[in-house]
Amino acid sequence: MADGSVAPGKVYGLGVGPGDPELITLKSLRLLRACPVLAYPAPETGDSLARAIVAEHLPGDQVEIPIRMPLEVARFPAQAVYDKAAEEIGAQVAQGRDVAVLCQGDPFFYGSFMYLFGRLAETCPVQVVPGVSSLTACAAALGAPLAARNDILAVLPGPLPEDALAKALSTVEAAAIIKLGRHFGKVRRVLESLGLAENARYVAHATMTDQTILPLAAVEADEVPYFSMILVHRRGSAWQ
Amino acid sequence: MADGSVAPGKVYGLGVGPGDPELITLKSLRLLRACPVLAYPAPETGDSLARAIVAEHLPGDQVEIPIRMPLEVARFPAQAVYDKAAEEIGAQVAQGRDVAVLCQGDPFFYGSFMYLFGRLAETCPVQVVPGVSSLTACAAALGAPLAARNDILAVLPGPLPEDALAKALSTVEAAAIIKLGRHFGKVRRVLESLGLAENARYVAHATMTDQTILPLAAVEADEVPYFSMILVHRRGSAWQ
Numbered sequence: 001m002a003d004g005s006v007a008p009g010k011v012y013g014l015g016v017g018p019g020d021p022e023l024i025t026l027k028s029l030r031l032l033r034a035c036p037v038l039a040y041p042a043p044e045t046g047d048s049l050a051r052a053i054v055a056e057h058l059p060g061d062q063v064e065i066p067i068r069m070p071l072e073v074a075r076f077p078a079q080a081v082y083d084k085a086a087e088e089i090g091a092q093v094a095q096g097r098d099v100a101v102l103c104q105g106d107p108f109f110y111g112s113f114m115y116l117f118g119r120l121a122e123t124c125p126v127q128v129v130p131g132v133s134s135l136t137a138c139a140a141a142l143g144a145p146l147a148a149r150n151d152i153l154a155v156l157p158g159p160l161p162e163d164a165l166a167k168a169l170s171t172v173e174a175a176a177i178i179k180l181g182r183h184f185g186k187v188r189r190v191l192e193s194l195g196l197a198e199n200a201r202y203v204a205h206a207t208m209t210d211q212t213i214l215p216l217a218a219v220e221a222d223e224v225p226y227f228s229m230i231l232v233h234r235r236g237s238a239w240q
Numbered sequence: 241m242a243d244g245s246v247a248p249g250k251v252y253g254l255g256v257g258p259g260d261p262e263l264i265t266l267k268s269l270r271l272l273r274a275c276p277v278l279a280y281p282a283p284e285t286g287d288s289l290a291r292a293i294v295a296e297h298l299p300g301d302q303v304e305i306p307i308r309m310p311l312e313v314a315r316f317p318a319q320a321v322y323d324k325a326a327e328e329i330g331a332q333v334a335q336g337r338d339v340a341v342l343c344q345g346d347p348f349f350y351g352s353f354m355y356l357f358g359r360l361a362e363t364c365p366v367q368v369v370p371g372v373s374s375l376t377a378c379a380a381a382l383g384a385p386l387a388a389r390n391d392i393l394a395v396l397p398g399p400l401p402e403d404a405l406a407k408a409l410s411t412v413e414a415a416a417i418i419k420l421g422r423h424f425g426k427v428r429r430v431l432e433s434l435g436l437a438e439n440a441r442y443v444a445h446a447t448m449t450d451q452t453i454l455p456l457a458a459v460e461a462d463e464v465p466y467f468s469m470i471l472v473h474r475r476g477s478a479w480q
Contacts, residue, residue: 114385145354
């Protein structure tokens with residue numbers, strides 16, 4: 001600019017899909033290759049799943065900002081991690097660089113990107129590009145339509161207490177129970193008590209090479225990962 | 241084959257995303273170009289929206305099967321349309337041809353593809369490729385994360401009766417109210433009576449060139465299209 005300052009960059013929250021690298025959209029692919037800076041969630045040590053999904057497409061000369069976070073974390077340490085990441089991203093944007101933030105699945109479906117969005121959106125332009133969410137990826141993997149016609153579909157986090165799960169499940173036609181992990185045993189018990197276990201199916205790591213599909217009875221409760229889901233429909237199948 | 245018969249083809253239910261042609265996945269794009277036969281929902285007369293989304297990518301030499309259906313239809317005529325479409329698709333598959341069925345958004349998120357799936361899946365191989373659904377596309381368009389942490393998110397069809405909508409809305413943190421059309425006025429009334437109207441926003445034709453975003457009070461109730469949605473979060477924003 002005439003006064004020697006640079007025009008600020010832009011932040012893109014890019015859904016990169018549930019895991020199969022081919023389930024990225026043309027739009028996220030174009031933008032993630034065009035941005036000089038890449039940010040992505042990552043575990044405390046080791047590789048980022050979101051980055052791995054797109055690794056084959058990266059031009060190789062991007063500045064990278066891994067946002068390192070333990071998978072299960074108390075709320076207050078997490079806030080500090082998001083504060084620091086927003087600061088680093090904001091500094092890049094202030095220097096005129098566009099930043100692509102990679103988000104597994106969709107950025108706004110229970111994703112951690114919203115915490116960066118809440119911090120960044122007031123100070124710089126942020127565009128969110130939706131992605132294929134785990135919700136529809138699991139339905140496709142199971143060959144199980146989520147809901148039809150006037151069905152109510154509820155998305156229920158597995159950490160909810162038993163009575164909250166039971167109450168919600170008894171008032172809807174269809175449900176996706178997410179974030180299972182160590183809550184699987186409790187969720188299975190609730191579904192059994194409501195007579196819904198036979199209509200429910202379990203999928204872990206949908207669309208990835210280690211995708212696992214099981215009836216509830218066959219699942220080892222202490223080996224259930226966080227990235228897993230149960231889909232259940234009261235009629236057995238949504239199209240019935 | 242040695243006995244002169246042909247190996248049967250395969251059916252692909254392909255999510256092509258919510259409307260922006262760039263929101264198709266690499267996988268759906270590859271498969272829709274590779275199949276010699278293309279089927280897609282279409283209005284009784286005129287162009288198919290699902291086909292229009294991918295039109296620029298079509299090789300031009302595919303057999304096309306439009307599945308023509310009025311947008312709002314009583315159940316029994318619809319069954320006859322799906323029966324006929326399943327028969328036509330099945331005949332192509334029996335002759336060894338792969339068939340790509342285009343689905344706006346995601347095939348299994350309240351989509352009509354499930355009715356073809358229910359008819360075809362027992363007689364021929366069907367693979368479903370998930371797509372970006374209207375649910376996450378609307379959230380991205382609005383800059384409004386759907387849900388966070390242990391929030392319950394409900395997907396509520398607008399045609400539901402007033403008391404069913406009110407009951408569901410008063411028990412969840414977040415909701416997406418879909419299939420609005422002529423039900424908009426009723427839905428707005430319910431949200432107002434629950435004190436949730438201020439936290440709700442309306443989007444029509446998300447990601448398309450005629451995308452419209454409005455606060456509820458500014459929406460003309462008699463001009464609301466079927467492809468529209470209201471998103472609401474009890475806390476105002478999911479990240480709070």
